[in-house]
Amino acid sequence: MPGVTVAQQRCDVVVEIGDLPIRLCSGDPAFIRLIQDRYAGYVSSSDHASFEFEIELTPPGAESVDEELRVTWEAGRWLMERGDFRAEWNPSTARGRIEQTINPYSLDSVLRIVHTLLLARKGGFLMHASSAIRNGRAFLFAGVSGAGKTTMARLAPPDAALLTDEISYVTLQDGRYTAVGTPFFGELARVGENLRAPIDGVYLLAKGPENKVEPIAGADAVRGLLGNILFFARDPESVKLVFDAAFDFVSRVPVRRLTFVPDSRVWELIV
Amino acid sequence: MNSKRYVARSTAIAARVLGDETMVMSAVNSTLFTLDEVATVIWESADGATPLEEIVANKICTQYDIPQEVALKDAEGLVEELAGHGLLLLSDKPIAQSTTAPGESQ
Numbered sequence: 001m002p003g004v005t006v007a008q009q010r011c012d013v014v015v016e017i018g019d020l021p022i023r024l025c026s027g028d029p030a031f032i033r034l035i036q037d038r039y040a041g042y043v044s045s046s047d048h049a050s051f052e053f054e055i056e057l058t059p060p061g062a063e064s065v066d067e068e069l070r071v072t073w074e075a076g077r078w079l080m081e082r083g084d085f086r087a088e089w090n091p092s093t094a095r096g097r098i099e100q101t102i103n104p105y106s107l108d109s110v111l112r113i114v115h116t117l118l119l120a121r122k123g124g125f126l127m128h129a130s131s132a133i134r135n136g137r138a139f140l141f142a143g144v145s146g147a148g149k150t151t152m153a154r155l156a157p158p159d160a161a162l163l164t165d166e167i168s169y170v171t172l173q174d175g176r177y178t179a180v181g182t183p184f185f186g187e188l189a190r191v192g193e194n195l196r197a198p199i200d201g202v203y204l205l206a207k208g209p210e211n212k213v214e215p216i217a218g219a220d221a222v223r224g225l226l227g228n229i230l231f232f233a234r235d236p237e238s239v240k241l242v243f244d245a246a247f248d249f250v251s252r253v254p255v256r257r258l259t260f261v262p263d264s265r266v267w268e269l270i271v
Numbered sequence: 272m273n274s275k276r277y278v279a280r281s282t283a284i285a286a287r288v289l290g291d292e293t294m295v296m297s298a299v300n301s302t303l304f305t306l307d308e309v310a311t312v313i314w315e316s317a318d319g320a321t322p323l324e325e326i327v328a329n330k331i332c333t334q335y336d337i338p339q340e341v342a343l344k345d346a347e348g349l350v351e352e353l354a355g356h357g358l359l360l361l362s363d364k365p366i367a368q369s370t371t372a373p374g375e376s377q
Binding site (some may be wrong): 193218219222226227231234235236240241243244247 | 280282283284285287289290292294296297299300301303305
């Protein structure tokens, strides 16, 4: 009896943020193309990957409205769950699985979580901050939503290379804290440039009647930094790693408060 | 209050001394606490083996000009608050547990 065998095409793409190439596989070529567009500038030309995620797309409407994110370590694997996705990742096998709808925001969230977990073990972190490179040095502008991260990115002079307007990637490289470009964007809706540079300083943003920079030291600097670091896992080991990284960071990198009015003259203070 | 009270630092925290202050972060909910100079003395002495009353008498009242009764009442309020956030363990018996030396990251 004649039959038809349908071989589903399995497609993949390697997205490399920082120094971490992650292979993303899906049975839906259209979704892979969507990923390639979304992470343009971060798609690796090499086939090498440190980790691999199989993405299973669920029908639209299958997601729940639960916005609470849970990241837990169970039986040798990380479980990540929110209303719009469910993911698991086994670091020892370097493999993981994501169930989500075609919404790329879900994948973005999983990648952010995975990077925070890996960075923490290398003394780095992701931070709510825009960042840019100027004259070979990176500057971070940290703050909660509405603090002015995107505004600082928009006001950046033409010779500044924008790394992100939303989530800064901080890693320890050769003993120096280094900012790396990310595709994680905010209101600017623009992927950051895939560049890196040693961090010259972190500016905690505050809006005010005039532009001014004030140094922040000690506990205030740590508090300001920790208030902007992304970490999702609640296990004691992860919390301690991030806590230690924040202390180490403020001992090596100046932290300042930048009060600013939203015009381009504020960048005259960033030297 | 007549019974002795013992206090011990939880292991589900990260803590560092910075100048006269101690910063403590709960591993349970990532809340950050800053302990002032006097609270830091109590924190560092919370070894599970020394009664709170003794900590107050030997470490607080000898260093700060505070009557024992007032200092103990304040100290009890502090340790109850910290215990409420899961940073300290309280017991009417000595608490046996390994804790990291004060000033080190835990």
